[in-house]
Amino acid sequence: MKLAIASGKGGTGKSMVAANLAFTLSRTRQVTLVDCDVEEPNLYLFFPTPAIVTEVTVPVPVVDENTCQHCGLCGEFCQYGAMTVLPDRVLFFPELCHSCGGCMLVCPNNAIHEEQKRIGTVVISRPLPNLKLISGMLDTGNPHAVPVIQAAKKEAAEDPLVIYDSAPGTSCPVVETMDGCDGCILVTESTPFGLHDLRLAVDVAGRLNIPAGVLINRSDGKDQETLGFCKDLGLEILMTIPFNREIAAIQSRGNLLCQVQPTWQNAFTGLFTKCRDLCKGD
Amino acid sequence: MKVCFTSTGATLDSPTEERFGRAPYFIIVETGEGSFEAIQNPYADGAGGVGPKAAQLLITHHVKALVSGLVGGNAREVLGTAGIAMYTYNGGGPVKDAVDKFNNNTLIRS
Numbered sequence: 544m545k546l547a548i549a550s551g552k553g554g555t556g557k558s559m560v561a562a563n564l565a566f567t568l569s570r571t572r573q574v575t576l577v578d579c580d581v582e583e584p585n586l587y588l589f590f591p592t593p594a595i596v597t598e599v600t601v602p603v604p605v606v607d608e609n610t611c612q613h614c615g616l617c618g619e620f621c622q623y624g625a626m627t628v629l630p631d632r633v634l635f636f637p638e639l640c641h642s643c644g645g646c647m648l649v650c651p652n653n654a655i656h657e658e659q660k661r662i663g664t665v666v667i668s669r670p671l672p673n674l675k676l677i678s679g680m681l682d683t684g685n686p687h688a689v690p691v692i693q694a695a696k697k698e699a700a701e702d703p704l705v706i707y708d709s710a711p712g713t714s715c716p717v718v719e720t721m722d723g724c725d726g727c728i729l730v731t732e733s734t735p736f737g738l739h740d741l742r743l744a745v746d747v748a749g750r751l752n753i754p755a756g757v758l759i760n761r762s763d764g765k766d767q768e769t770l771g772f773c774k775d776l777g778l779e780i781l782m783t784i785p786f787n788r789e790i791a792a793i794q795s796r797g798n799l800l801c802q803v804q805p806t807w808q809n810a811f812t813g814l815f816t817k818c819r820d821l822c823k824g825d
Numbered sequence: 826m827k828v829c830f831t832s833t834g835a836t837l838d839s840p841t842e843e844r845f846g847r848a849p850y851f852i853i854v855e856t857g858e859g860s861f862e863a864i865q866n867p868y869a870d871g872a873g874g875v876g877p878k879a880a881q882l883l884i885t886h887h888v889k890a891l892v893s894g895l896v897g898g899n900a901r902e903v904l905g906t907a908g909i910a911m912y913t914y915n916g917g918g919p920v921k922d923a924v925d926k927f928n929n930n931t932l933i934r935s
Contacts, residue, residue: 618881621874622872622874623872623873623874624868624871624873624874624875624876624877624878624899625874625877627877627878627880627881627903628881629884629903629906629907632906634877634902634903634906636874636877636899636902639873639874639877639899
Protein backbone atom coordinates (compact mmCIF):
# COMPACT_ATOMS: atom_id res chain seq x y z
CA MET A 544 0.00 0.00 0.00
CA LYS A 545 1.33 3.38 -1.01
CA LEU A 546 0.00 6.44 0.78
CA ALA A 547 0.81 10.07 -0.06
CA ILE A 548 0.53 12.93 2.42
CA ALA A 549 -0.08 16.27 0.73
CA SER A 550 -1.72 19.55 1.64
CA GLY A 551 -1.79 22.36 -0.84
CA LYS A 552 -0.92 25.02 1.75
CA GLY A 553 2.47 24.74 3.39
CA GLY A 554 2.91 24.41 7.13
CA THR A 555 -0.32 22.55 7.81
CA GLY A 556 1.45 19.55 9.39
CA LYS A 557 2.22 17.04 6.62
CA SER A 558 5.55 15.99 8.10
CA MET A 559 4.10 15.82 11.63
CA VAL A 560 1.38 13.45 10.40
CA ALA A 561 3.81 11.41 8.28
CA ALA A 562 6.38 11.00 11.06
CA ASN A 563 3.81 10.03 13.72
CA LEU A 564 1.90 7.68 11.41
CA ALA A 565 5.13 5.92 10.37
CA PHE A 566 6.36 5.72 13.98
CA THR A 567 3.07 4.25 15.22
CA LEU A 568 2.75 1.71 12.39
CA SER A 569 6.39 0.60 12.75
CA ARG A 570 5.56 -0.80 16.17
CA THR A 571 3.55 -3.57 14.50
CA ARG A 572 4.83 -3.84 10.90
CA GLN A 573 7.46 -2.88 8.33
CA VAL A 574 7.06 0.75 7.20
CA THR A 575 8.96 2.83 4.69
CA LEU A 576 8.78 6.60 5.06
CA VAL A 577 9.87 8.64 2.04
CA ASP A 578 10.56 12.38 2.37
CA CYS A 579 9.61 13.69 -1.08
CA ASP A 580 9.81 17.36 -0.01
CA VAL A 581 13.30 17.36 -1.50
CA GLU A 582 13.70 21.15 -1.47
CA GLU A 583 13.48 21.20 2.30
CA PRO A 584 13.39 17.65 3.67
CA ASN A 585 12.82 17.54 7.42
CA LEU A 586 11.72 14.02 8.46
CA TYR A 587 15.33 13.07 9.29
CA LEU A 588 15.17 15.61 12.12
CA PHE A 589 12.67 13.36 13.93
CA PHE A 590 14.81 10.25 13.37
CA PRO A 591 18.48 11.20 13.85
CA THR A 592 20.49 8.11 12.95
CA PRO A 593 23.49 7.19 10.74
CA ALA A 594 22.56 6.99 7.05
CA ILE A 595 23.85 5.86 3.67
CA VAL A 596 24.10 8.65 1.10
CA THR A 597 23.95 8.09 -2.68
CA GLU A 598 24.21 10.76 -5.36
CA VAL A 599 21.42 11.58 -7.81
CA THR A 600 22.61 12.65 -11.25
CA VAL A 601 20.91 13.73 -14.48
CA PRO A 602 22.35 13.72 -18.02
CA VAL A 603 23.17 17.15 -19.49
CA PRO A 604 24.43 17.89 -23.02
CA VAL A 605 28.02 18.83 -23.77
CA VAL A 606 28.76 20.43 -27.16
CA ASP A 607 32.00 19.69 -29.01
CA GLU A 608 32.71 23.12 -30.53
CA ASN A 609 35.15 21.57 -33.06
CA THR A 610 32.46 19.31 -34.55
CA CYS A 611 29.55 21.77 -34.15
CA GLN A 612 28.55 23.62 -37.35
CA HIS A 613 26.33 26.08 -35.38
CA CYS A 614 23.33 25.15 -37.52
CA GLY A 615 20.97 26.06 -34.65
CA LEU A 616 18.77 22.93 -34.76
CA CYS A 617 19.40 22.10 -31.08
CA GLY A 618 18.43 25.63 -30.03
CA GLU A 619 15.24 25.47 -32.11
CA PHE A 620 14.37 22.07 -30.66
CA CYS A 621 14.91 22.96 -27.00
CA GLN A 622 11.56 24.04 -25.50
CA TYR A 623 13.25 25.35 -22.36
CA GLY A 624 15.68 27.85 -23.88
CA ALA A 625 18.65 25.90 -22.51
CA MET A 626 20.61 26.01 -25.80
CA THR A 627 21.30 29.27 -27.62
CA VAL A 628 23.30 28.97 -30.83
CA LEU A 629 25.38 31.97 -31.88
CA PRO A 630 27.23 32.09 -35.23
CA ASP A 631 30.47 30.97 -33.59
CA ARG A 632 29.50 29.24 -30.35
CA VAL A 633 26.74 27.54 -28.34
CA LEU A 634 25.62 28.88 -24.97
CA PHE A 635 24.20 26.25 -22.60
CA PHE A 636 22.18 27.10 -19.48
CA PRO A 637 22.21 23.98 -17.28
CA GLU A 638 19.53 25.29 -14.88
CA LEU A 639 17.05 25.50 -17.80
CA CYS A 640 17.85 22.00 -19.14
CA HIS A 641 15.28 19.24 -18.44
CA SER A 642 17.64 16.41 -19.53
CA CYS A 643 15.33 15.27 -22.34
CA GLY A 644 18.23 14.42 -24.68
CA GLY A 645 16.44 15.93 -27.68
CA CYS A 646 19.31 18.27 -28.64
CA MET A 647 21.60 15.26 -28.96
CA LEU A 648 19.08 13.44 -31.19
CA VAL A 649 18.47 16.35 -33.59
CA CYS A 650 22.15 17.27 -34.01
CA PRO A 651 23.08 16.29 -37.61
CA ASN A 652 26.81 16.37 -36.84
CA ASN A 653 26.91 14.22 -33.69
CA ALA A 654 28.50 17.17 -31.91
CA ILE A 655 26.56 16.65 -28.65
CA HIS A 656 27.12 13.96 -26.04
CA GLU A 657 25.76 13.68 -22.49
CA GLU A 658 27.58 13.82 -19.19
CA GLN A 659 26.16 13.18 -15.74
CA LYS A 660 25.59 16.16 -13.44
CA ARG A 661 24.90 15.78 -9.72
CA ILE A 662 21.67 17.47 -8.56
CA GLY A 663 21.09 15.94 -5.13
CA THR A 664 21.25 12.88 -2.90
CA VAL A 665 19.09 10.09 -1.56
CA VAL A 666 19.75 9.36 2.11
CA ILE A 667 18.62 6.02 3.58
CA SER A 668 18.57 5.04 7.24
CA ARG A 669 16.91 2.54 9.64
CA PRO A 670 16.06 4.61 12.72
CA LEU A 671 13.84 1.85 14.20
CA PRO A 672 13.89 -1.94 13.60
CA ASN A 673 10.77 -1.80 11.40
CA LEU A 674 11.22 1.69 9.95
CA LYS A 675 13.16 2.55 6.81
CA LEU A 676 13.56 6.28 6.16
CA ILE A 677 14.39 7.51 2.65
CA SER A 678 15.07 11.24 2.24
CA GLY A 679 15.39 12.92 -1.14
CA MET A 680 17.66 15.96 -0.85
CA LEU A 681 17.99 18.44 -3.69
CA ASP A 682 21.30 20.31 -3.81
CA THR A 683 21.03 24.01 -2.94
CA GLY A 684 20.51 26.17 -6.02
CA ASN A 685 19.27 23.33 -8.21
CA PRO A 686 15.79 23.91 -9.67
CA HIS A 687 14.83 20.34 -10.70
CA ALA A 688 13.17 18.49 -7.82
CA VAL A 689 11.44 15.77 -9.84
CA PRO A 690 14.46 13.53 -10.66
CA VAL A 691 15.42 13.47 -6.95
CA ILE A 692 11.84 12.51 -5.99
CA GLN A 693 11.91 9.75 -8.62
CA ALA A 694 15.19 8.43 -7.23
CA ALA A 695 13.83 8.45 -3.66
CA LYS A 696 10.60 6.68 -4.68
CA LYS A 697 12.58 4.04 -6.59
CA GLU A 698 14.31 3.00 -3.35
CA ALA A 699 10.87 2.15 -1.89
CA ALA A 700 9.47 0.46 -5.01
CA GLU A 701 9.50 -3.09 -3.59
CA ASP A 702 8.42 -2.21 -0.03
CA PRO A 703 4.98 -3.36 1.21
CA LEU A 704 3.83 -0.23 3.08
CA VAL A 705 5.14 3.15 1.99
CA ILE A 706 4.23 6.64 3.25
CA TYR A 707 5.28 9.51 0.97
CA ASP A 708 5.56 12.97 2.54
CA SER A 709 4.94 15.49 -0.24
CA ALA A 710 6.09 19.05 -0.80
CA PRO A 711 3.38 21.71 -0.37
CA GLY A 712 1.65 23.22 -3.39
CA THR A 713 0.21 21.46 -6.42
CA SER A 714 3.01 21.66 -8.98
CA CYS A 715 5.30 19.01 -10.54
CA PRO A 716 6.94 17.77 -7.28
CA VAL A 717 3.51 17.09 -5.73
CA VAL A 718 2.19 15.38 -8.86
CA GLU A 719 5.35 13.24 -9.02
CA THR A 720 4.94 12.26 -5.34
CA MET A 721 1.23 11.37 -5.65
CA ASP A 722 1.62 9.50 -8.95
CA GLY A 723 1.12 5.76 -8.46
CA CYS A 724 -0.16 6.04 -4.87
CA ASP A 725 -3.22 4.09 -3.70
CA GLY A 726 -4.53 6.90 -1.53
CA CYS A 727 -3.80 10.36 -0.25
CA ILE A 728 -4.19 12.18 3.08
CA LEU A 729 -4.72 15.92 2.54
CA VAL A 730 -3.65 17.80 5.68
CA THR A 731 -5.38 21.16 6.09
CA GLU A 732 -6.06 23.85 8.65
CA SER A 733 -9.30 25.78 9.14
CA THR A 734 -8.15 29.07 7.68
CA PRO A 735 -9.28 30.71 4.41
CA PHE A 736 -5.81 30.02 2.97
CA GLY A 737 -5.92 26.40 4.14
CA LEU A 738 -9.31 25.83 2.50
CA HIS A 739 -8.33 27.65 -0.69
CA ASP A 740 -5.30 25.41 -1.20
CA LEU A 741 -7.19 22.30 -0.07
CA ARG A 742 -9.53 22.83 -3.05
CA LEU A 743 -6.51 22.86 -5.37
CA ALA A 744 -5.00 19.73 -3.78
CA VAL A 745 -8.34 17.87 -4.01
CA ASP A 746 -8.44 18.79 -7.70
CA VAL A 747 -4.94 17.35 -8.28
CA ALA A 748 -5.76 14.08 -6.47
CA GLY A 749 -8.97 13.81 -8.51
CA ARG A 750 -7.17 14.32 -11.80
CA LEU A 751 -4.68 11.60 -10.85
CA ASN A 752 -7.58 9.29 -9.85
CA ILE A 753 -6.21 8.91 -6.32
CA PRO A 754 -8.77 8.52 -3.49
CA ALA A 755 -8.27 11.33 -0.97
CA GLY A 756 -9.39 12.03 2.58
CA VAL A 757 -8.89 15.12 4.73
CA LEU A 758 -7.10 15.57 8.05
CA ILE A 759 -7.84 18.84 9.87
CA ASN A 760 -4.84 19.92 11.93
CA ARG A 761 -4.64 22.70 14.56
CA SER A 762 -8.44 22.74 14.76
CA ASP A 763 -9.85 25.54 16.91
CA GLY A 764 -13.29 23.94 16.70
CA LYS A 765 -14.50 26.39 14.06
CA ASP A 766 -14.12 24.08 11.09
CA GLN A 767 -17.58 24.60 9.56
CA GLU A 768 -16.40 25.91 6.19
CA THR A 769 -13.91 23.08 5.70
CA LEU A 770 -16.43 20.50 6.91
CA GLY A 771 -19.01 21.92 4.50
CA PHE A 772 -16.59 21.76 1.60
CA CYS A 773 -15.68 18.14 2.39
CA LYS A 774 -19.35 17.14 2.76
CA ASP A 775 -20.21 18.70 -0.61
CA LEU A 776 -17.43 16.76 -2.35
CA GLY A 777 -17.91 13.53 -0.42
CA LEU A 778 -14.47 13.75 1.19
CA GLU A 779 -14.08 11.83 4.44
CA ILE A 780 -12.61 13.62 7.47
CA LEU A 781 -10.00 11.03 8.47
CA MET A 782 -8.86 12.73 11.68
CA THR A 783 -8.98 16.06 13.54
CA ILE A 784 -6.04 17.22 15.65
CA PRO A 785 -6.81 20.12 18.01
CA PHE A 786 -4.92 23.39 18.24
CA ASN A 787 -2.80 22.66 21.29
CA ARG A 788 0.28 24.38 22.65
CA GLU A 789 1.78 21.18 24.08
CA ILE A 790 1.60 19.39 20.70
CA ALA A 791 3.38 22.35 19.10
CA ALA A 792 6.04 22.30 21.83
CA ILE A 793 6.72 18.56 21.38
CA GLN A 794 6.97 19.04 17.62
CA SER A 795 9.26 22.08 17.84
CA ARG A 796 11.70 20.17 20.06
CA GLY A 797 12.01 17.57 17.28
CA ASN A 798 10.12 14.95 19.26
CA LEU A 799 7.30 12.68 18.15
CA LEU A 800 3.84 13.27 19.61
CA CYS A 801 3.10 9.53 19.58
CA GLN A 802 6.29 8.77 21.52
CA VAL A 803 5.91 11.52 24.13
CA GLN A 804 2.16 10.98 24.52
CA PRO A 805 1.63 7.29 23.58
CA THR A 806 -2.17 7.59 23.87
CA TRP A 807 -2.00 9.35 20.46
CA GLN A 808 -0.94 6.04 18.88
CA ASN A 809 -4.57 4.89 19.01
CA ALA A 810 -5.66 7.91 16.97
CA PHE A 811 -2.95 7.33 14.34
CA THR A 812 -3.77 3.61 14.18
CA GLY A 813 -7.37 4.67 13.56
CA LEU A 814 -6.18 7.05 10.85
CA PHE A 815 -4.38 4.16 9.15
CA THR A 816 -7.48 1.94 9.26
CA LYS A 817 -9.48 4.68 7.55
CA CYS A 818 -6.73 5.16 4.94
CA ARG A 819 -6.73 1.44 4.19
CA ASP A 820 -10.48 1.57 3.57
CA LEU A 821 -9.99 4.67 1.43
CA CYS A 822 -7.38 2.89 -0.71
CA LYS A 823 -9.67 -0.12 -1.16
CA GLY A 824 -12.42 2.21 -2.33
CA ASP A 825 -14.81 1.29 0.51
CA MET B 826 21.41 50.05 -37.53
CA LYS B 827 18.62 47.82 -36.24
CA VAL B 828 17.49 48.63 -32.71
CA CYS B 829 14.84 46.59 -30.86
CA PHE B 830 12.34 48.24 -28.48
CA THR B 831 10.15 46.09 -26.21
CA SER B 832 6.51 47.10 -26.65
CA THR B 833 3.00 46.28 -25.49
CA GLY B 834 1.65 46.79 -29.03
CA ALA B 835 2.56 46.78 -32.71
CA THR B 836 2.93 50.54 -33.38
CA LEU B 837 5.31 53.39 -32.46
CA ASP B 838 2.46 54.89 -30.39
CA SER B 839 2.13 51.73 -28.27
CA PRO B 840 3.36 51.98 -24.66
CA THR B 841 6.77 50.40 -24.10
CA GLU B 842 7.00 47.11 -22.15
CA GLU B 843 9.51 46.92 -19.29
CA ARG B 844 10.07 43.16 -19.51
CA PHE B 845 12.26 41.74 -22.26
CA GLY B 846 11.57 37.98 -22.63
CA ARG B 847 7.84 38.35 -22.00
CA ALA B 848 7.27 41.55 -23.98
CA PRO B 849 4.19 41.15 -26.23
CA TYR B 850 5.94 42.84 -29.20
CA PHE B 851 9.41 43.64 -30.41
CA ILE B 852 9.53 46.84 -32.48
CA ILE B 853 12.67 46.72 -34.62
CA VAL B 854 13.58 50.20 -35.88
CA GLU B 855 16.10 50.92 -38.66
CA THR B 856 17.57 54.03 -37.05
CA GLY B 857 19.03 55.57 -40.21
CA GLU B 858 15.73 55.40 -42.12
CA GLY B 859 13.17 55.52 -39.29
CA SER B 860 11.33 52.53 -40.76
CA PHE B 861 10.22 49.79 -38.41
CA GLU B 862 8.96 46.24 -38.22
CA ALA B 863 6.72 44.88 -35.42
CA ILE B 864 7.25 41.25 -34.41
CA GLN B 865 4.82 39.50 -32.11
CA ASN B 866 6.88 37.71 -29.44
CA PRO B 867 6.13 33.97 -29.72
CA TYR B 868 7.64 33.36 -26.26
CA ALA B 869 5.60 35.99 -24.34
CA ASP B 870 3.52 33.31 -22.59
CA GLY B 871 6.16 30.55 -22.54
CA ALA B 872 6.66 28.38 -19.48
CA GLY B 873 10.36 29.08 -19.02
CA GLY B 874 13.64 29.94 -20.70
CA VAL B 875 11.95 32.76 -22.63
CA GLY B 876 14.88 35.18 -22.14
CA PRO B 877 17.45 33.21 -24.18
CA LYS B 878 14.78 32.33 -26.77
CA ALA B 879 13.86 35.99 -27.27
CA ALA B 880 17.56 36.89 -27.43
CA GLN B 881 18.05 34.26 -30.15
CA LEU B 882 15.20 35.91 -32.08
CA LEU B 883 16.99 39.30 -31.97
CA ILE B 884 20.20 37.66 -33.21
CA THR B 885 18.29 36.08 -36.12
CA HIS B 886 16.92 39.56 -37.04
CA HIS B 887 20.43 41.10 -36.97
CA VAL B 888 19.55 43.51 -34.16
CA LYS B 889 22.54 45.50 -32.85
CA ALA B 890 21.00 47.20 -29.79
CA LEU B 891 18.11 46.53 -27.39
CA VAL B 892 16.09 49.12 -25.46
CA SER B 893 14.06 47.60 -22.61
CA GLY B 894 13.34 47.94 -18.90
CA LEU B 895 14.44 44.65 -17.40
CA VAL B 896 16.73 42.09 -19.03
CA GLY B 897 17.23 38.87 -17.02
CA GLY B 898 20.56 37.15 -16.38
CA ASN B 899 20.34 34.43 -19.05
CA ALA B 900 19.14 36.79 -21.78
CA ARG B 901 21.82 39.29 -20.76
CA GLU B 902 24.50 36.62 -21.18
CA VAL B 903 23.26 35.69 -24.65
CA LEU B 904 22.89 39.31 -25.79
CA GLY B 905 26.25 40.30 -24.34
CA THR B 906 28.02 37.36 -26.00
CA ALA B 907 26.33 38.19 -29.31
CA GLY B 908 27.56 41.80 -29.02
CA ILE B 909 24.09 43.35 -28.75
CA ALA B 910 24.22 46.55 -26.67
CA MET B 911 21.53 46.95 -23.98
CA TYR B 912 19.96 50.28 -22.97
CA THR B 913 17.48 50.97 -20.18
CA TYR B 914 14.18 52.80 -20.81
CA ASN B 915 11.62 52.86 -17.98
CA GLY B 916 8.33 54.60 -17.32
CA GLY B 917 6.04 53.08 -19.94
CA GLY B 918 6.08 55.98 -22.41
CA PRO B 919 5.31 55.31 -26.10
CA VAL B 920 7.86 53.52 -28.26
CA LYS B 921 8.47 56.69 -30.30
CA ASP B 922 9.60 58.48 -27.11
CA ALA B 923 12.11 55.69 -26.45
CA VAL B 924 13.27 55.92 -30.09
CA ASP B 925 13.79 59.72 -29.72
CA LYS B 926 15.74 59.27 -26.51
CA PHE B 927 17.87 56.54 -28.10
CA ASN B 928 18.59 58.75 -31.13
CA ASN B 929 19.50 61.66 -28.81
CA ASN B 930 21.90 59.42 -26.85
CA THR B 931 20.10 60.08 -23.56
CA LEU B 932 19.55 56.42 -22.61
CA ILE B 933 21.90 54.69 -20.17
CA ARG B 934 23.64 51.48 -21.21
CA SER B 935 22.90 48.57 -18.88
